[in-house]
Amino acid sequence: MTPPAIPAAAQLILPAPAKLNLMLHILGRRADGYHELQTLFQFLDHGDQLGFALREDGQIRLHSQIAGVAHDSNLIVRAARRLQQDAGCPLGADIWLDKRLPMGGGIGGGSSDAATTLLGLDHLWQLGWGEERLAALGLGLGADVPVFVRGRAAFAEGVGERLTPIELAEPWFLVAIPQVLVSTAEVFSDPELTRDTPPIKVRSLLEGGGRNDCQPVVQKRYPEVRNALILLNKFVPARLTGTGACVFGSFPNRVDADKVARQLPAALPSFVAQGRNVSMLHRKLATLAKK
Numbered sequence: 001m002t003p004p005a006i007p008a009a010a011q012l013i014l015p016a017p018a019k020l021n022l023m024l025h026i027l028g029r030r031a032d033g034y035h036e037l038q039t040l041f042q043f044l045d046h047g048d049q050l051g052f053a054l055r056e057d058g059q060i061r062l063h064s065q066i067a068g069v070a071h072d073s074n075l076i077v078r079a080a081r082r083l084q085q086d087a088g089c090p091l092g093a094d095i096w097l098d099k100r101l102p103m104g105g106g107i108g109g110g111s112s113d114a115a116t117t118l119l120g121l122d123h124l125w126q127l128g129w130g131e132e133r134l135a136a137l138g139l140g141l142g143a144d145v146p147v148f149v150r151g152r153a154a155f156a157e158g159v160g161e162r163l164t165p166i167e168l169a170e171p172w173f174l175v176a177i178p179q180v181l182v183s184t185a186e187v188f189s190d191p192e193l194t195r196d197t198p199p200i201k202v203r204s205l206l207e208g209g210g211r212n213d214c215q216p217v218v219q220k221r222y223p224e225v226r227n228a229l230i231l232l233n234k235f236v237p238a239r240l241t242g243t244g245a246c247v248f249g250s251f252p253n254r255v256d257a258d259k260v261a262r263q264l265p266a267a268l269p270s271f272v273a274q275g276r277n278v279s280m281l282h283r284k285l286a287t288l289a290k291k
């Protein structure tokens with residue numbers, strides 16, 4: 001029997017949900033090369049799980065390895081060490097990861113793991129840092145970390161750090177996972193990328209506007225993504241999330257989403273999850289605060 005991904009020694013188990021970029025516009029390029037975006041983030045009720053236990057010796061130890069990511073480069077370890085250092089905390093932690101989200105898929109698994117680590121250790125180490133300081137620290141780890149720390153569906157501007165919380169419908173999504181790794185840096189350096197979309201107001205989004213400006217470049221460069229969009233478009237309007245590779249379509253209920261999932265070829269894995277305006281992480285943290 002394989003041992004559980006998170007053993008009983010864990011004192012705290014928290015989810016690290018996925019996100020979707022329901023739209024993503026590129027407004028321009030900053031002097032530092034990063035792109036100014038407008039994007040709409042919503043969480044999914046599907047994600048990784050992390051377990052935490054206190055260490056008195058100050059060490060940070062991640063006990064779960066993920067392919068191609070060295071221990072010290074893992075965003076979980078980087079987040080934990082950064083918080084420990086900035087807070088001057090003498091405590092350490094054992095951390096376990098149950099990795100369920102595909103990596104490099106534009107659904108934010110690494111950033112979400114980092115955010116869960118920050119909030120989990122803030123709780124375990126009793127630092128009392130709170131979301132605002134943790135989000136600022138998280139931005140140094142990745143552009144998508146702040147929204148996961150905040151845990152509210154949001155309209156994001158800048159590189160993703162200016163967040164306006166938003167109430168969206170919570171449909172079911174079918175997320176298809178093309179079996180290819182899309183390089184975010186490559187997409188953003190493509191000369192053909194649209195970089196001059198005029199800024200829009202949140203209100204026009206709620207009336208159904210928006211697209212993903214990365215999609216034309218990604219589907220041109222990656223036939224796996226192009227084929228996934230063609231397949232999914234046969235059933236539902238399909239769109240790329242982030243810089244991909246994942247593509248998604250929305251449904252009014254789980255049954256309809258599952259029905260389409262069953263019709264996709266085996267070469268195109270997928271999952272079905274509900275869009276959520278409050279992340280599962282924050283729902284769980286709220287129950288801990290009540291105890």
Ligand SMILES: C[C@@](CO)(OP(=O)(O)O)[C@H](O)COP(=O)(O)OP(=O)(O)OC[C@H]1O[C@@H](n2ccc(N)nc2=O)[C@H](O)[C@@H]1O
Pocket residue numbers: 021033034035036037039105106107108141142143144158159160184185186188241242243244
């Ligand atoms: C564009 C989004 C939308 O969610 O894509 P996904 O990664 O989720 O697919 C993210 O904000 C991505 O954030 P993140 O994945 O943290 O990007 P980083 O690793 O910081 O960036 C990788 C590279 O992409 C380019 N980059 C990234 C973000 C941005 N706003 N402008 C850029 O030009 C930069 O060249 C950077 O060196």
Ligand SMILES: Nc1ncnc2c1ncn2[C@@H]1O[C@H](COP(=O)(O)OP(=O)(O)O)[C@@H](O)[C@H]1O
Pocket residue numbers: 066068069073074075076102103104105106107108109110111112113114242244245
């Ligand atoms: N805990 C982690 N989970 C996933 N990826 C990680 C993690 N730590 C570091 N990484 C690195 O970050 C990259 C982007 O990860 P991920 O967040 O899954 O993709 P995306 O930004 O496309 O949504 C991965 O390809 C991997 O090299």
